[in-house]
Every structure is written in C-alpha cells, then in structure tokens.
Amino acid sequence: MSLMRGNSPALKEKNSKAEMKRxxxxxxxxxLFVIYGIVFYYLPLxxxxxxxxxxxxxxxxxxxxFVGLRWFKFLFSDATFVRVIRNTLCMGVINLVATTIxxxxxxxxxxxxxxTFGKKLVQTISYxxxxxxxxxxxxxxxxxxxxxxxxxxxxxxxxxxxxPISFFMYxxxxxxxxAFSNVWKETGWNAIIYLATIASIDPALxxxxxMDGAGRWQKIKHITLxxxxxxxxxxxxxxxxxxxxxxxxxxxxxxxxxxKPVSETIDIYVxxxxxxxxxxxxxTAGGVFKTFVSIVLIVVFNFVAKKTGDERLx
Numbered sequence: 001m002s003l004m005r006g007n008s009p010a011l012k013e014k015n016s017k018a019e020m021k022r023x024x025x026x027x028x029x030x031x032l033f034v035i036y037g038i039v040f041y042y043l044p045l046x047x048x049x050x051x052x053x054x055x056x057x058x059x060x061x062x063x064x065x066f067v068g069l070r071w072f073k074f075l076f077s078d079a080t081f082v083r084v085i086r087n088t089l090c091m092g093v094i095n096l097v098a099t100t101i102x103x104x105x106x107x108x109x110x111x112x113x114x115x116t117f118g119k120k121l122v123q124t125i126s127y128x129x130x131x132x133x134x135x136x137x138x139x140x141x142x143x144x145x146x147x148x149x150x151x152x153x154x155x156x157x158x159x160x161x162x163x164p165i166s167f168f169m170y171x172x173x174x175x176x177x178x179a180f181s182n183v184w185k186e187t188g189w190n191a192i193i194y195l196a197t198i199a200s201i202d203p204a205l206x207x208x209x210x211m212d213g214a215g216r217w218q219k220i221k222h223i224t225l226x227x228x229x230x231x232x233x234x235x236x237x238x239x240x241x242x243x244x245x246x247x248x249x250x251x252x253x254x255x256x257x258x259x260k261p262v263s264e265t266i267d268i269y270v271x272x273x274x275x276x277x278x279x280x281x282x283x284t285a286g287g288v289f290k291t292f293v294s295i296v297l298i299v300v301f302n303f304v305a306k307k308t309g310d311e312r313l314x
Contacts, residue, residue: 051285057278071285081269081286088265091178091251092243098179100236102187104228107194108220123195126188134185134249141181142168142254168254171262181250193235194228201227230311237312240301241294266290 020027046061051071053064075081106126113119129137144150145167152164167173205223214222248267255263266286274283305312 048284048288050281051288053281055281055284057280067281071281072289074282075285075289080264081266083261084264084266084269087262088244088246090246091175091265092246094175094179095182095246096236096239096243098183099186099190100232100239102183103190104194104232106187107191107198108224110191111195111198111224112216112220123188123191127192128188129185130189132185134253137181137185138250138253141177141184145177168256169258171259174254174259174262177254178247178250181254182247193231197228197231198224233305233310233312237298237301237305241298243297244290244293 049061050064052066052068053061054067054070055061055064059065110119110123110126113122146152147164147166151167152161155161156164167177201223206219209219209223244266246265248265248271251263251265252268252271255268266289270283270286273279274286302312302314
C-alpha cells in the first residue's frame with residue numbers, strides 16, 4: 001500500500017513542483033534562450049514568403065504579388081548562379097577536408113608532446129587566430145602574398161620562383177588561399193574537441209599496447225584514431241551542412257575583378273543581386289536554396305552514418 005501511495009499521481013505532481021522550484025533559476029535561463037531562438041531564428045523564417053513574391057517595399061509582404069517559383073527558375077537559368085554554386089560547393093568541400101584533417105593531425109601531434117608547459121603554450125598560441133576578425137586575417141594573408149611579401153621572398157630565395165608573382169592575379173591559386181586562410185585561423189580552435197576526446201581514452205589501452213611492444217605510430221593507428229572516430233563522424237555530420245556556407249568575408253575581401261569567376265559565392269551573389277539591386281525576392285530565394293541544401297546534406301550523411309553503424313545526430 002505504501003508503494004502504491006508513493007507512486008500516486010498526487011505525490012508525483014508534488015515532487016515535480018518541488019523539483020521545478022529547486023531548479024527555477026536554471027529553467028528561467030533556459031526559457032530566455034528558447035525565447036531568443038524563437039525571436040531571432042524562427043520568426044524571421046516568415047520572411048521566406050518573399051521568395052515566392054515579386055516583393056516591393058512599398059507594398060510590403062502582404063501586398064506584394066505572389067509569383068510562385070519564378071525566382072527559383074530564374075536562379076537556375078542564370079549561368080552566374082550556377083557558377084557560384086560550383087564555387088561555393090568546391091570551396092566548402094576543400095575547407096571542410098583541409099580544416100578537419102589538420103585539426104585531427106594537430107591534436108594527435110600535440111597529444112604526443114610530453115612537456116606540459118610546451119604543450120599548453122603551443123595550444124594557446126594555436127587557437128588565438130580564431131579570435132581575430134576576418135578583416136585582420138585577410139589583411140595578414142594579403143600582405144604575406146603580396147609582391148614584396150614574405151611568401152614571395154622565401155620562394156625566390158629558395159629558387160622555386162625566378163621572380164615574385166602576384167598570387168591574386170591567378171585564379172588557380174585562389175581556392176588554395178581560401179583553404180589556407182581557414183586552416184590557419186581555425187586549426188587550433190577545432191583541435192580542442194579532439195584533444196578532449198583523446199584525453200578521455202582509457203590510458204590502460206596505451207599501457208597494454210606498450211606491453212605488447214607497440215610504438216607511437218601503432219598506438220595512434222589502433223587506439224587514438226579509433227577512439228576519435230565517433231567524434232569525427234559527429235562533427236563531420238554537423239559541419240557537412242556548412243559546406244554550402246563556404247564563406248563570405250574571406251572571398252569578398254580577397255577577391256577582385258580578375259578572381260570573380262572563382263571567388264564569387266552564393267552569399268556574395270545574394271548581396272550583389274538581392275541587396276545591391278534591391279531585388280529582395282531573388283536574395284531570399286538564394287537563402288532558401290542554401291538552407292534546403294544544408295538540411296538535405298545533414299539528413300543524407302546522418303542516414304549514411306546510421307546505415308554504417310557509426311555515431312549519428314538523430
């Protein structure tokens with residue numbers, strides 16, 4: 001009887017109210033974040049209706065003419081937009097691969113450092129560029145790659161180049177420059193979560209491997225990398241949706257008229273044609289397309305991870 005009374009709905013409700021009262025501050029903080037998300041992330045989605053209208057500022061959303069999929073048809077019939085999709089996807093994939101591989105490699109190498117002070121010093125220095133704005137980063141990159149910059153000076157002194165070249169006059173270098181900029185800025189920051197994952201691996205596994213005669217490379221190959229695998233898969237699934245968000249600042253700041261065929265991304269296209277020419281319907285259609293592609297990529301790669309038995313988001 002006492003057990004039944006202990007599980008009664010009235011007692012459960014009383015316990016629930018007591019728990020809510022005890023965690024009241026945490027619930028209020030959580031509610032504030034929920035409200036923030038609704039106001040700044042979900043309510044603006046109402047503006048997507050402009051992608052299906054011939055939006056005019058004077059008419060507003062409710063008074064503008066509904067045109068269906070006209071702007072989406074226009075986007076995919078525009079050779080410029082098809083080109084910027086190529087640029088965005090290519091730079092997105094290159095950035096994702098480059099930043100992921102370098103972050104994993106850097107985390108593994110840093111984990112092998114036995115000097116604690118040196119390890120912390122290198123780690124601290126490595127993630128400081130993450131806090132620099134792209135204005136500063138692109139300024140450093142542009143200066144380093146200028147005709148009188150350090151890169152040209154080193155290449156000429158090593159006799160790799162006969163004379164300095166202007167890297168920003170050749171389209172073939174631009175995607176590599178963008179990838180290097182992202183790697184330099186984000187490698188240290190991205191490595192933090194991999195270092196945390198490595199730290200959580202059972203040290204007994206390394207001790208057992210050492211007793212079996214395994215060297216550092218064998219430990220990395222058979223213990224560290226398999227231990228990192230779930231984290232790598234989850235982060236790849238999360239970041240794969242950002243492939244279509246290849247960037248705006250670095251391409252806009254480092255690009256020029258000569259590089260436009262390879263530097264223009266969807267974001268720059270939306271800025272130029274949607275905002276610059278006040279065609280807000282076209283700009284909104286481009287944004288809706290980006291979101292749709294991101295969702296599809298995440299769902300597809302999550303499904304693949306599920307089928308292969310790896311970690312997944314949902």
